Amino acid sequence: MKRKMNFWPAVFIGPFLILFIVFVLAPAVFGVFVSLTDWDLYNAPEFVGFDNFKTILFDTESIYHDQFFNGAKNTLSFVVMAVPACIIIPLALALMLSVKARGHKLFQSLLYLPNLFAISAVMIIWAFQLSLSYGPFKDWFGLDINITSTQPWAWIAIVGVTLWWCAGGNLIIYVAALNTIPKDQIEASQIDGAGSVIRFFRIVLPNIRSQLLFTTVMTTIAQFNVYGQALMLTGGGPNNSTRVLMMYIQQNAFGTGISAAGMAAAMAVLLGLVIMIFSGIQFMISRRAEA
Amino acid sequence: MGKSERVKKIVCFIVLAAVCVVWMFPVLWAVLTSFKSEYEIQSSGFHLIPREWTIDNYMQLVGNDSTPVFQWFVNSLIIAVGHMLLVLVIVSLAAYGFTRLNFKFRSQLFGILLSTMMLPSVINLIPNFKIVDSLGWTNTFLAVIVPGAASVYNLFLVKQFMDGIPKELDESAFVDGANRFQIFWHIILPLSRPVLTVVALFSFTGAWNDFLWPSIVMTDVDKLPITPGLQLLQGQYMTYPGVGTAGAILALVPTFLLYLAAQKSFMESMSLNSGIK
Numbered sequence: 363m364k365r366k367m368n369f370w371p372a373v374f375i376g377p378f379l380i381l382f383i384v385f386v387l388a389p390a391v392f393g394v395f396v397s398l399t400d401w402d403l404y405n406a407p408e409f410v411g412f413d414n415f416k417t418i419l420f421d422t423e424s425i426y427h428d429q430f431f432n433g434a435k436n437t438l439s440f441v442v443m444a445v446p447a448c449i450i451i452p453l454a455l456a457l458m459l460s461v462k463a464r465g466h467k468l469f470q471s472l473l474y475l476p477n478l479f480a481i482s483a484v485m486i487i488w489a490f491q492l493s494l495s496y497g498p499f500k501d502w503f504g505l506d507i508n509i510t511s512t513q514p515w516a517w518i519a520i521v522g523v524t525l526w527w528c529a530g531g532n533l534i535i536y537v538a539a540l541n542t543i544p545k546d547q548i549e550a551s552q553i554d555g556a557g558s559v560i561r562f563f564r565i566v567l568p569n570i571r572s573q574l575l576f577t578t579v580m581t582t583i584a585q586f587n588v589y590g591q592a593l594m595l596t597g598g599g600p601n602n603s604t605r606v607l608m609m610y611i612q613q614n615a616f617g618t619g620i621s622a623a624g625m626a627a628a629m630a631v632l633l634g635l636v637i638m639i640f641s642g643i644q645f646m647i648s649r650r651a652e653a
Numbered sequence: 654m655g656k657s658e659r660v661k662k663i664v665c666f667i668v669l670a671a672v673c674v675v676w677m678f679p680v681l682w683a684v685l686t687s688f689k690s691e692y693e694i695q696s697s698g699f700h701l702i703p704r705e706w707t708i709d710n711y712m713q714l715v716g717n718d719s720t721p722v723f724q725w726f727v728n729s730l731i732i733a734v735g736h737m738l739l740v741l742v743i744v745s746l747a748a749y750g751f752t753r754l755n756f757k758f759r760s761q762l763f764g765i766l767l768s769t770m771m772l773p774s775v776i777n778l779i780p781n782f783k784i785v786d787s788l789g790w791t792n793t794f795l796a797v798i799v800p801g802a803a804s805v806y807n808l809f810l811v812k813q814f815m816d817g818i819p820k821e822l823d824e825s826a827f828v829d830g831a832n833r834f835q836i837f838w839h840i841i842l843p844l845s846r847p848v849l850t851v852v853a854l855f856s857f858t859g860a861w862n863d864f865l866w867p868s869i870v871m872t873d874v875d876k877l878p879i880t881p882g883l884q885l886l887q888g889q890y891m892t893y894p895g896v897g898t899a900g901a902i903l904a905l906v907p908t909f910l911l912y913l914a915a916q917k918s919f920m921e922s923m924s925l926n927s928g929i930k
Contacts, residue, residue, distance in 0.1 A: 480861065
Protein backbone atom coordinates (compact mmCIF):
# COMPACT_ATOMS: atom_id res chain seq x y z
CA MET A 363 0.00 0.00 0.00
CA LYS A 364 2.98 2.33 0.16
CA ARG A 365 2.65 3.92 -3.22
CA LYS A 366 4.15 7.35 -3.75
CA MET A 367 1.59 8.41 -6.37
CA ASN A 368 -1.56 9.52 -4.67
CA PHE A 369 -4.08 10.46 -7.30
CA TRP A 370 -7.13 10.77 -5.02
CA PRO A 371 -6.71 14.48 -4.21
CA ALA A 372 -6.61 15.24 -7.92
CA VAL A 373 -9.77 13.21 -8.50
CA PHE A 374 -11.73 14.86 -5.72
CA ILE A 375 -10.44 18.42 -5.73
CA GLY A 376 -9.34 18.71 -9.36
CA PRO A 377 -12.70 19.46 -10.98
CA PHE A 378 -13.53 22.21 -8.50
CA LEU A 379 -10.05 23.66 -8.67
CA ILE A 380 -9.96 23.79 -12.46
CA LEU A 381 -13.29 25.62 -12.68
CA PHE A 382 -12.22 27.88 -9.83
CA ILE A 383 -8.98 28.86 -11.53
CA VAL A 384 -10.54 29.37 -14.97
CA PHE A 385 -13.68 31.25 -13.94
CA VAL A 386 -12.85 32.91 -10.60
CA LEU A 387 -9.14 33.40 -10.10
CA ALA A 388 -7.96 34.05 -13.66
CA PRO A 389 -10.74 36.58 -14.40
CA ALA A 390 -9.95 38.47 -11.21
CA VAL A 391 -6.31 38.89 -12.28
CA PHE A 392 -7.25 39.46 -15.92
CA GLY A 393 -9.84 42.05 -14.82
CA VAL A 394 -7.25 44.16 -13.06
CA PHE A 395 -4.91 43.85 -16.06
CA VAL A 396 -7.65 44.90 -18.50
CA SER A 397 -8.33 48.02 -16.46
CA LEU A 398 -4.80 49.09 -17.38
CA THR A 399 -5.42 48.72 -21.11
CA ASP A 400 -7.24 50.24 -24.00
CA TRP A 401 -9.44 47.39 -25.22
CA ASP A 402 -12.50 46.77 -27.39
CA LEU A 403 -13.08 43.12 -26.27
CA TYR A 404 -11.89 41.67 -29.60
CA ASN A 405 -8.52 43.10 -30.66
CA ALA A 406 -5.40 42.74 -28.54
CA PRO A 407 -5.55 44.99 -25.45
CA GLU A 408 -3.05 47.84 -25.52
CA PHE A 409 -1.32 48.54 -22.21
CA VAL A 410 -1.79 52.17 -21.13
CA GLY A 411 -0.82 52.07 -17.44
CA PHE A 412 -3.07 54.09 -15.18
CA ASP A 413 -4.48 56.24 -18.00
CA ASN A 414 -8.03 54.89 -17.64
CA PHE A 415 -8.04 55.69 -13.93
CA LYS A 416 -6.61 59.15 -14.54
CA THR A 417 -9.31 59.83 -17.13
CA ILE A 418 -12.11 58.54 -14.94
CA LEU A 419 -11.01 60.31 -11.80
CA PHE A 420 -9.49 63.59 -13.01
CA ASP A 421 -10.27 64.41 -16.65
CA THR A 422 -13.26 66.72 -16.31
CA GLU A 423 -13.54 66.94 -20.11
CA SER A 424 -14.11 63.20 -20.48
CA ILE A 425 -17.52 61.59 -20.72
CA TYR A 426 -16.19 58.66 -18.64
CA HIS A 427 -15.39 61.05 -15.82
CA ASP A 428 -18.95 62.36 -15.84
CA GLN A 429 -20.37 58.84 -16.09
CA PHE A 430 -18.29 57.54 -13.23
CA PHE A 431 -19.07 60.35 -10.83
CA ASN A 432 -22.76 60.34 -11.67
CA GLY A 433 -22.92 56.54 -11.41
CA ALA A 434 -20.91 56.45 -8.18
CA LYS A 435 -23.07 59.18 -6.66
CA ASN A 436 -26.25 57.32 -7.58
CA THR A 437 -25.01 53.91 -6.42
CA LEU A 438 -23.82 55.40 -3.16
CA SER A 439 -27.09 57.28 -2.62
CA PHE A 440 -28.93 54.02 -3.18
CA VAL A 441 -26.74 52.14 -0.69
CA VAL A 442 -27.20 54.84 1.93
CA MET A 443 -30.99 54.65 1.56
CA ALA A 444 -31.48 50.93 0.95
CA VAL A 445 -29.19 49.38 3.57
CA PRO A 446 -30.83 50.95 6.65
CA ALA A 447 -34.26 50.13 5.20
CA CYS A 448 -33.26 46.51 4.59
CA ILE A 449 -31.99 46.18 8.18
CA ILE A 450 -34.43 48.18 10.30
CA ILE A 451 -37.73 47.11 8.76
CA PRO A 452 -36.98 43.37 8.73
CA LEU A 453 -35.80 43.71 12.33
CA ALA A 454 -39.03 45.42 13.34
CA LEU A 455 -41.06 42.73 11.57
CA ALA A 456 -38.95 39.98 13.17
CA LEU A 457 -39.58 41.47 16.62
CA MET A 458 -43.31 41.32 15.96
CA LEU A 459 -43.06 37.78 14.60
CA SER A 460 -41.14 36.68 17.70
CA VAL A 461 -44.18 37.53 19.84
CA LYS A 462 -45.60 34.40 18.18
CA ALA A 463 -49.12 35.65 17.70
CA ARG A 464 -51.56 33.58 15.67
CA GLY A 465 -50.41 32.99 12.10
CA HIS A 466 -46.80 34.04 12.65
CA LYS A 467 -45.44 31.08 10.64
CA LEU A 468 -47.65 31.94 7.66
CA PHE A 469 -46.74 35.64 7.89
CA GLN A 470 -43.07 34.77 7.94
CA SER A 471 -43.41 32.58 4.84
CA LEU A 472 -45.28 35.31 2.96
CA LEU A 473 -42.78 38.00 3.88
CA TYR A 474 -39.89 35.79 2.77
CA LEU A 475 -41.46 34.82 -0.56
CA PRO A 476 -40.37 37.80 -2.76
CA ASN A 477 -36.76 36.97 -1.89
CA LEU A 478 -36.96 33.99 -4.25
CA PHE A 479 -38.39 35.90 -7.18
CA ALA A 480 -36.44 36.75 -10.32
CA ILE A 481 -35.60 40.44 -10.35
CA SER A 482 -36.93 41.04 -13.85
CA ALA A 483 -40.33 39.52 -12.99
CA VAL A 484 -40.46 41.64 -9.83
CA MET A 485 -39.67 44.78 -11.81
CA ILE A 486 -42.30 44.07 -14.48
CA ILE A 487 -44.96 43.65 -11.81
CA TRP A 488 -43.89 46.76 -9.91
CA ALA A 489 -43.50 48.89 -13.03
CA PHE A 490 -47.18 48.23 -13.77
CA GLN A 491 -48.14 48.80 -10.13
CA LEU A 492 -46.40 52.17 -10.10
CA SER A 493 -47.60 53.32 -13.51
CA LEU A 494 -50.24 56.00 -13.79
CA SER A 495 -52.34 54.05 -16.25
CA TYR A 496 -52.33 50.56 -14.75
CA GLY A 497 -51.52 50.84 -11.03
CA PRO A 498 -53.82 51.46 -8.08
CA PHE A 499 -52.26 54.76 -6.95
CA LYS A 500 -54.33 57.03 -9.19
CA ASP A 501 -57.64 55.18 -9.19
CA TRP A 502 -57.64 54.28 -5.51
CA PHE A 503 -55.63 57.04 -3.85
CA GLY A 504 -55.91 59.91 -6.35
CA LEU A 505 -52.12 60.18 -6.58
CA ASP A 506 -51.49 61.87 -9.92
CA ILE A 507 -47.70 61.56 -10.13
CA ASN A 508 -45.63 59.64 -12.61
CA ILE A 509 -43.64 57.92 -9.88
CA THR A 510 -40.84 56.32 -11.88
CA SER A 511 -39.99 59.50 -13.79
CA THR A 512 -40.23 62.13 -11.05
CA GLN A 513 -37.73 62.66 -8.25
CA PRO A 514 -37.66 61.99 -5.35
CA TRP A 515 -40.37 59.41 -6.10
CA ALA A 516 -38.11 57.46 -8.46
CA TRP A 517 -35.64 56.83 -5.62
CA ILE A 518 -38.39 56.04 -3.16
CA ALA A 519 -39.77 53.51 -5.64
CA ILE A 520 -36.39 51.83 -6.24
CA VAL A 521 -35.61 51.62 -2.53
CA GLY A 522 -39.13 50.46 -1.69
CA VAL A 523 -39.11 47.71 -4.30
CA THR A 524 -35.64 46.65 -3.17
CA LEU A 525 -36.90 46.42 0.39
CA TRP A 526 -39.85 44.33 -0.77
CA TRP A 527 -37.52 42.05 -2.70
CA CYS A 528 -34.74 41.69 -0.09
CA ALA A 529 -36.36 42.00 3.33
CA GLY A 530 -37.19 38.29 3.65
CA GLY A 531 -33.64 37.01 3.89
CA ASN A 532 -32.62 39.27 6.74
CA LEU A 533 -35.99 38.73 8.39
CA ILE A 534 -35.41 34.96 8.66
CA ILE A 535 -31.96 35.50 10.13
CA TYR A 536 -33.33 37.90 12.76
CA VAL A 537 -36.23 35.62 13.70
CA ALA A 538 -33.81 32.72 14.19
CA ALA A 539 -31.50 34.95 16.25
CA LEU A 540 -34.31 36.30 18.43
CA ASN A 541 -35.40 32.74 19.22
CA THR A 542 -32.01 31.98 20.75
CA ILE A 543 -32.14 34.77 23.34
CA PRO A 544 -32.22 33.05 26.75
CA LYS A 545 -35.68 33.29 28.29
CA ASP A 546 -34.32 33.96 31.79
CA GLN A 547 -32.59 37.15 30.64
CA ILE A 548 -35.89 38.51 29.39
CA GLU A 549 -37.78 37.37 32.48
CA ALA A 550 -35.19 38.90 34.77
CA SER A 551 -35.57 42.23 33.04
CA GLN A 552 -39.33 42.01 33.33
CA ILE A 553 -39.02 41.46 37.06
CA ASP A 554 -36.72 44.48 37.22
CA GLY A 555 -39.58 46.37 35.60
CA ALA A 556 -37.64 47.35 32.48
CA GLY A 557 -39.88 48.64 29.69
CA SER A 558 -39.75 47.09 26.26
CA VAL A 559 -37.62 49.91 24.83
CA ILE A 560 -34.95 49.48 27.48
CA ARG A 561 -35.19 45.71 27.09
CA PHE A 562 -34.66 46.06 23.35
CA PHE A 563 -31.45 48.05 23.75
CA ARG A 564 -30.08 46.26 26.83
CA ILE A 565 -30.91 42.64 26.03
CA VAL A 566 -32.22 42.07 22.52
CA LEU A 567 -29.69 44.10 20.53
CA PRO A 568 -26.57 42.79 22.31
CA ASN A 569 -27.79 39.21 21.86
CA ILE A 570 -28.24 39.49 18.10
CA ARG A 571 -25.18 41.70 17.54
CA SER A 572 -23.29 39.24 15.37
CA GLN A 573 -26.26 38.61 13.10
CA LEU A 574 -26.85 42.36 12.77
CA LEU A 575 -23.24 42.87 11.78
CA PHE A 576 -23.35 39.97 9.33
CA THR A 577 -26.54 41.13 7.62
CA THR A 578 -25.36 44.74 7.47
CA VAL A 579 -22.14 43.83 5.71
CA MET A 580 -23.77 41.34 3.35
CA THR A 581 -26.62 43.73 2.51
CA THR A 582 -24.14 46.54 1.84
CA ILE A 583 -22.08 44.37 -0.52
CA ALA A 584 -25.22 43.24 -2.34
CA GLN A 585 -26.62 46.76 -2.74
CA PHE A 586 -23.38 48.17 -4.18
CA ASN A 587 -24.06 45.84 -7.12
CA VAL A 588 -27.48 47.42 -7.75
CA TYR A 589 -28.43 47.10 -11.42
CA GLY A 590 -31.74 45.45 -12.33
CA GLN A 591 -33.99 47.70 -10.25
CA ALA A 592 -32.74 50.91 -11.83
CA LEU A 593 -32.54 49.36 -15.29
CA MET A 594 -36.08 48.06 -15.41
CA LEU A 595 -38.00 50.41 -13.12
CA THR A 596 -36.71 53.86 -14.01
CA GLY A 597 -34.37 53.07 -16.92
CA GLY A 598 -31.83 55.28 -15.14
CA GLY A 599 -34.12 58.30 -15.34
CA PRO A 600 -35.28 60.96 -14.85
CA ASN A 601 -32.24 62.71 -16.39
CA ASN A 602 -29.83 59.93 -15.40
CA SER A 603 -30.53 60.62 -11.73
CA THR A 604 -30.94 56.90 -11.02
CA ARG A 605 -28.38 55.63 -13.53
CA VAL A 606 -26.15 53.51 -11.30
CA LEU A 607 -22.52 52.55 -11.81
CA MET A 608 -23.26 48.97 -12.92
CA MET A 609 -25.38 50.36 -15.75
CA TYR A 610 -22.46 52.44 -17.03
CA ILE A 611 -20.07 49.48 -16.71
CA GLN A 612 -22.43 47.21 -18.64
CA GLN A 613 -23.10 49.88 -21.25
CA ASN A 614 -19.44 50.75 -21.86
CA ALA A 615 -18.31 47.13 -22.09
CA PHE A 616 -21.25 45.43 -23.81
CA GLY A 617 -23.54 48.17 -25.08
CA THR A 618 -24.04 49.23 -28.68
CA GLY A 619 -21.09 50.74 -30.59
CA ILE A 620 -17.41 50.05 -30.05
CA SER A 621 -16.73 48.53 -26.66
CA ALA A 622 -14.72 50.55 -24.15
CA ALA A 623 -13.97 47.43 -22.13
CA GLY A 624 -10.74 48.80 -20.64
CA MET A 625 -12.50 51.87 -19.33
CA ALA A 626 -15.42 49.77 -18.04
CA ALA A 627 -12.97 47.42 -16.33
CA ALA A 628 -11.33 50.39 -14.60
CA MET A 629 -14.75 51.50 -13.33
CA ALA A 630 -15.37 47.92 -12.17
CA VAL A 631 -12.05 47.87 -10.31
CA LEU A 632 -12.92 51.13 -8.54
CA LEU A 633 -16.34 49.79 -7.53
CA GLY A 634 -14.71 46.49 -6.58
CA LEU A 635 -12.24 48.24 -4.29
CA VAL A 636 -15.08 49.86 -2.36
CA ILE A 637 -16.91 46.55 -2.09
CA MET A 638 -13.69 44.86 -0.93
CA ILE A 639 -13.49 47.16 2.07
CA PHE A 640 -16.78 45.70 3.24
CA SER A 641 -15.95 42.09 2.38
CA GLY A 642 -12.65 42.65 4.19
CA ILE A 643 -14.57 43.61 7.30
CA GLN A 644 -16.70 40.49 6.87
CA PHE A 645 -13.58 38.34 6.49
CA MET A 646 -11.98 39.78 9.66
CA ILE A 647 -15.14 39.17 11.65
CA SER A 648 -15.41 35.56 10.51
CA ARG A 649 -11.72 34.99 11.30
CA ARG A 650 -12.20 36.38 14.79
CA ALA A 651 -15.28 34.23 15.32
CA GLU A 652 -13.31 31.13 14.34
CA ALA A 653 -10.40 31.90 16.64
CA MET B 654 -51.07 34.75 29.92
CA GLY B 655 -51.14 38.27 31.32
CA LYS B 656 -53.44 40.91 29.97
CA SER B 657 -50.65 43.05 28.52
CA GLU B 658 -49.22 39.94 26.87
CA ARG B 659 -52.54 39.32 25.16
CA VAL B 660 -52.82 42.93 23.96
CA LYS B 661 -49.32 42.66 22.55
CA LYS B 662 -50.24 39.53 20.61
CA ILE B 663 -53.36 41.09 19.18
CA VAL B 664 -51.51 44.24 18.10
CA CYS B 665 -48.72 42.22 16.49
CA PHE B 666 -51.25 40.05 14.69
CA ILE B 667 -53.09 43.04 13.26
CA VAL B 668 -49.96 44.87 12.15
CA LEU B 669 -48.40 41.76 10.58
CA ALA B 670 -51.62 40.81 8.83
CA ALA B 671 -51.87 44.32 7.37
CA VAL B 672 -48.24 44.27 6.24
CA CYS B 673 -48.73 40.86 4.62
CA VAL B 674 -51.78 42.05 2.71
CA VAL B 675 -49.78 44.98 1.31
CA TRP B 676 -46.78 42.67 0.73
CA MET B 677 -48.72 40.13 -1.31
CA PHE B 678 -50.94 42.61 -3.11
CA PRO B 679 -48.72 43.18 -6.18
CA VAL B 680 -48.25 39.44 -6.71
CA LEU B 681 -51.95 38.75 -6.31
CA TRP B 682 -52.77 41.58 -8.70
CA ALA B 683 -50.26 40.25 -11.24
CA VAL B 684 -51.64 36.71 -11.09
CA LEU B 685 -55.21 37.95 -11.56
CA THR B 686 -54.31 40.49 -14.23
CA SER B 687 -52.59 37.84 -16.32
CA PHE B 688 -56.08 36.29 -16.69
CA LYS B 689 -57.85 39.51 -17.77
CA SER B 690 -58.43 40.47 -21.36
CA GLU B 691 -56.38 43.40 -22.62
CA TYR B 692 -59.63 45.20 -23.40
CA GLU B 693 -60.81 44.85 -19.80
CA ILE B 694 -57.49 46.16 -18.42
CA GLN B 695 -57.37 49.17 -20.72
CA SER B 696 -61.02 50.16 -20.39
CA SER B 697 -62.20 49.66 -16.85
CA GLY B 698 -59.80 51.23 -14.37
CA PHE B 699 -57.87 49.50 -11.61
CA HIS B 700 -59.53 46.39 -10.23
CA LEU B 701 -58.40 43.04 -8.87
CA ILE B 702 -60.75 40.26 -9.92
CA PRO B 703 -61.13 39.61 -13.67
CA ARG B 704 -64.68 40.26 -14.88
CA GLU B 705 -64.09 37.60 -17.47
CA TRP B 706 -61.35 35.02 -17.10
CA THR B 707 -59.21 34.34 -20.16
CA ILE B 708 -55.91 32.65 -21.01
CA ASP B 709 -55.39 34.85 -24.08
CA ASN B 710 -52.32 36.50 -22.57
CA TYR B 711 -50.58 33.16 -22.10
CA MET B 712 -51.62 32.04 -25.59
CA GLN B 713 -50.00 35.16 -26.99
CA LEU B 714 -46.69 34.04 -25.51
CA VAL B 715 -46.88 30.67 -27.28
CA GLY B 716 -45.01 30.59 -30.57
CA ASN B 717 -44.11 34.25 -30.22
CA ASP B 718 -40.90 34.74 -32.21
CA SER B 719 -39.64 38.01 -30.75
CA THR B 720 -40.39 37.06 -27.11
CA PRO B 721 -40.57 33.23 -26.95
CA VAL B 722 -41.32 33.07 -23.23
CA PHE B 723 -42.13 29.36 -23.16
CA GLN B 724 -38.87 28.60 -24.96
CA TRP B 725 -37.07 30.75 -22.36
CA PHE B 726 -38.84 28.82 -19.64
CA VAL B 727 -37.53 25.51 -21.00
CA ASN B 728 -34.04 27.01 -21.45
CA SER B 729 -34.08 28.15 -17.84
CA LEU B 730 -35.10 24.71 -16.62
CA ILE B 731 -32.23 23.05 -18.49
CA ILE B 732 -29.77 25.69 -17.28
CA ALA B 733 -30.89 25.67 -13.65
CA VAL B 734 -30.92 21.86 -13.39
CA GLY B 735 -27.59 21.60 -15.20
CA HIS B 736 -25.99 24.19 -12.96
CA MET B 737 -27.40 22.56 -9.84
CA LEU B 738 -26.04 19.12 -10.80
CA LEU B 739 -22.63 20.49 -11.70
CA VAL B 740 -22.40 22.36 -8.39
CA LEU B 741 -23.44 19.28 -6.41
CA VAL B 742 -20.84 17.10 -8.11
CA ILE B 743 -17.80 19.35 -7.94
CA VAL B 744 -18.57 20.82 -4.52
CA SER B 745 -19.27 17.50 -2.78
CA LEU B 746 -16.17 15.90 -4.32
CA ALA B 747 -13.96 18.82 -3.28
CA ALA B 748 -15.47 19.02 0.19
CA TYR B 749 -14.73 15.32 0.70
CA GLY B 750 -11.18 15.90 -0.49
CA PHE B 751 -10.65 18.72 1.98
CA THR B 752 -12.10 16.83 4.97
CA ARG B 753 -10.86 13.27 4.37
CA LEU B 754 -7.73 13.26 2.23
CA ASN B 755 -4.28 14.11 3.47
CA PHE B 756 -2.10 15.94 1.02
CA LYS B 757 0.53 18.64 1.07
CA PHE B 758 -0.65 22.23 1.58
CA ARG B 759 -4.24 21.12 2.17
CA SER B 760 -5.10 23.70 4.79
CA GLN B 761 -3.12 26.41 2.99
CA LEU B 762 -5.04 25.72 -0.19
CA PHE B 763 -8.36 25.88 1.62
CA GLY B 764 -7.29 29.10 3.31
CA ILE B 765 -6.47 30.66 -0.06
CA LEU B 766 -9.85 29.57 -1.41
CA LEU B 767 -11.62 31.12 1.58
CA SER B 768 -9.77 34.40 1.25
CA THR B 769 -10.85 34.70 -2.40
CA MET B 770 -14.41 35.07 -1.16
CA MET B 771 -13.37 38.69 -0.59
CA LEU B 772 -12.83 39.27 -4.30
CA PRO B 773 -15.66 41.39 -5.70
CA SER B 774 -17.41 39.61 -8.57
CA VAL B 775 -17.90 42.85 -10.51
CA ILE B 776 -14.24 42.73 -11.60
CA ASN B 777 -14.76 39.27 -13.12
CA LEU B 778 -17.61 40.29 -15.39
CA ILE B 779 -15.68 41.56 -18.42
CA PRO B 780 -12.86 38.96 -18.35
CA ASN B 781 -15.35 36.13 -17.91
CA PHE B 782 -17.13 37.25 -21.04
CA LYS B 783 -13.83 37.03 -22.92
CA ILE B 784 -13.01 33.59 -21.46
CA VAL B 785 -16.43 32.19 -22.30
CA ASP B 786 -16.22 33.73 -25.77
CA SER B 787 -12.76 32.21 -26.41
CA LEU B 788 -14.11 28.80 -25.44
CA GLY B 789 -16.78 29.26 -28.10
CA TRP B 790 -19.49 29.07 -25.44
CA THR B 791 -21.42 32.27 -26.13
CA ASN B 792 -25.04 31.49 -26.96
CA THR B 793 -24.67 27.98 -25.54
CA PHE B 794 -26.06 26.81 -22.21
CA LEU B 795 -22.52 26.02 -21.03
CA ALA B 796 -21.92 29.77 -20.77
CA VAL B 797 -24.48 30.07 -17.98
CA ILE B 798 -24.14 26.62 -16.41
CA VAL B 799 -20.39 26.42 -15.81
CA PRO B 800 -18.76 29.74 -14.81
CA GLY B 801 -20.49 30.22 -11.45
CA ALA B 802 -20.23 26.58 -10.38
CA ALA B 803 -16.98 26.70 -8.41
CA SER B 804 -18.52 28.52 -5.47
CA VAL B 805 -16.19 28.66 -2.49
CA TYR B 806 -19.14 29.57 -0.32
CA ASN B 807 -20.92 26.28 -1.11
CA LEU B 808 -17.66 24.39 -0.67
CA PHE B 809 -17.29 25.92 2.78
CA LEU B 810 -20.85 24.96 3.78
CA VAL B 811 -20.48 21.34 2.66
CA LYS B 812 -16.99 20.96 4.12
CA GLN B 813 -18.21 22.26 7.48
CA PHE B 814 -20.96 19.67 7.42
CA MET B 815 -18.69 16.79 6.40
CA ASP B 816 -16.24 17.74 9.15
CA GLY B 817 -19.04 16.92 11.55
CA ILE B 818 -19.48 13.35 10.27
CA PRO B 819 -17.53 10.97 12.56
CA LYS B 820 -14.29 9.76 10.96
CA GLU B 821 -14.72 6.28 12.51
CA LEU B 822 -17.49 5.57 9.98
CA ASP B 823 -15.29 5.80 6.92
CA GLU B 824 -12.19 4.45 8.65
CA SER B 825 -13.91 1.16 9.41
CA ALA B 826 -15.09 0.96 5.80
CA PHE B 827 -11.52 1.64 4.70
CA VAL B 828 -10.32 -1.27 6.82
CA ASP B 829 -12.98 -3.42 5.15
CA GLY B 830 -11.33 -2.70 1.82
CA ALA B 831 -13.54 0.03 0.38
CA ASN B 832 -11.74 2.60 -1.77
CA ARG B 833 -12.01 6.36 -1.43
CA PHE B 834 -14.70 6.73 -3.99
CA GLN B 835 -16.86 3.96 -2.53
CA ILE B 836 -16.65 5.56 0.89
CA PHE B 837 -17.59 8.93 -0.58
CA TRP B 838 -20.51 7.50 -2.52
CA HIS B 839 -21.96 5.03 0.00
CA ILE B 840 -21.22 6.67 3.33
CA ILE B 841 -20.45 10.39 3.15
CA LEU B 842 -22.88 11.48 0.44
CA PRO B 843 -26.01 9.94 1.99
CA LEU B 844 -25.12 11.44 5.37
CA SER B 845 -24.58 14.88 3.82
CA ARG B 846 -28.05 15.06 2.37
CA PRO B 847 -29.31 17.99 4.49
CA VAL B 848 -26.53 20.35 3.44
CA LEU B 849 -26.59 19.12 -0.17
CA THR B 850 -30.32 19.87 -0.30
CA VAL B 851 -29.61 23.45 0.73
CA VAL B 852 -26.86 23.79 -1.86
CA ALA B 853 -29.12 22.28 -4.52
CA LEU B 854 -31.99 24.65 -3.76
CA PHE B 855 -29.80 27.70 -3.79
CA SER B 856 -27.87 26.80 -6.91
CA PHE B 857 -31.13 26.10 -8.75
CA THR B 858 -32.79 29.35 -7.72
CA GLY B 859 -29.52 31.25 -8.20
CA ALA B 860 -29.22 30.07 -11.80
CA TRP B 861 -32.92 30.60 -12.45
CA ASN B 862 -32.82 34.16 -11.15
CA ASP B 863 -29.49 35.22 -12.63
CA PHE B 864 -30.01 38.38 -14.65
CA LEU B 865 -26.94 40.37 -15.75
CA TRP B 866 -24.53 37.57 -16.71
CA PRO B 867 -26.84 35.64 -19.07
CA SER B 868 -27.92 38.90 -20.71
CA ILE B 869 -24.25 39.43 -21.65
CA VAL B 870 -23.34 35.95 -22.97
CA MET B 871 -26.68 35.08 -24.59
CA THR B 872 -27.42 37.40 -27.49
CA ASP B 873 -29.51 34.87 -29.42
CA VAL B 874 -33.17 35.41 -28.45
CA ASP B 875 -33.99 31.68 -28.69
CA LYS B 876 -31.21 30.76 -26.25
CA LEU B 877 -32.06 33.25 -23.49
CA PRO B 878 -33.15 32.08 -20.06
CA ILE B 879 -36.40 33.58 -18.83
CA THR B 880 -35.01 36.04 -16.27
CA PRO B 881 -33.01 38.22 -18.71
CA GLY B 882 -35.60 37.41 -21.39
CA LEU B 883 -38.27 39.25 -19.44
CA GLN B 884 -36.36 42.48 -20.05
CA LEU B 885 -37.16 42.10 -23.76
CA LEU B 886 -40.75 41.28 -22.88
CA GLN B 887 -40.99 44.45 -20.81
CA GLY B 888 -39.62 46.48 -23.71
CA GLN B 889 -42.32 45.17 -26.05
CA TYR B 890 -45.29 44.95 -23.71
CA MET B 891 -44.76 48.06 -21.57
CA THR B 892 -48.36 49.08 -22.27
CA TYR B 893 -49.85 45.58 -22.18
CA PRO B 894 -50.14 44.53 -18.52
CA GLY B 895 -51.95 41.32 -19.43
CA VAL B 896 -49.11 39.81 -21.43
CA GLY B 897 -46.43 41.44 -19.24
CA THR B 898 -47.78 39.93 -16.04
CA ALA B 899 -48.34 36.55 -17.71
CA GLY B 900 -44.63 36.40 -18.59
CA ALA B 901 -43.60 37.52 -15.11
CA ILE B 902 -45.84 34.96 -13.41
CA LEU B 903 -44.40 32.15 -15.55
CA ALA B 904 -40.94 33.10 -14.31
CA LEU B 905 -42.07 32.91 -10.68
CA VAL B 906 -43.79 29.52 -10.84
CA PRO B 907 -40.78 27.16 -10.47
CA THR B 908 -39.13 28.95 -7.56
CA PHE B 909 -42.53 29.28 -5.89
CA LEU B 910 -43.24 25.55 -6.24
CA LEU B 911 -39.77 24.74 -4.95
CA TYR B 912 -40.43 26.94 -1.95
CA LEU B 913 -43.73 25.20 -1.22
CA ALA B 914 -42.03 21.80 -1.43
CA ALA B 915 -38.95 22.63 0.61
CA GLN B 916 -39.86 25.57 2.80
CA LYS B 917 -38.06 24.17 5.82
CA SER B 918 -34.79 23.74 3.97
CA PHE B 919 -34.97 27.33 2.72
CA MET B 920 -35.53 28.66 6.22
CA GLU B 921 -32.79 26.51 7.69
CA SER B 922 -30.38 27.57 5.00
CA MET B 923 -30.89 31.21 5.91
CA SER B 924 -29.84 30.51 9.47
CA LEU B 925 -26.95 28.44 8.14
CA ASN B 926 -25.86 31.56 6.27
CA SER B 927 -25.78 33.68 9.35
CA GLY B 928 -24.06 30.85 11.18
CA ILE B 929 -20.90 31.81 9.32
CA LYS B 930 -20.47 34.74 11.61
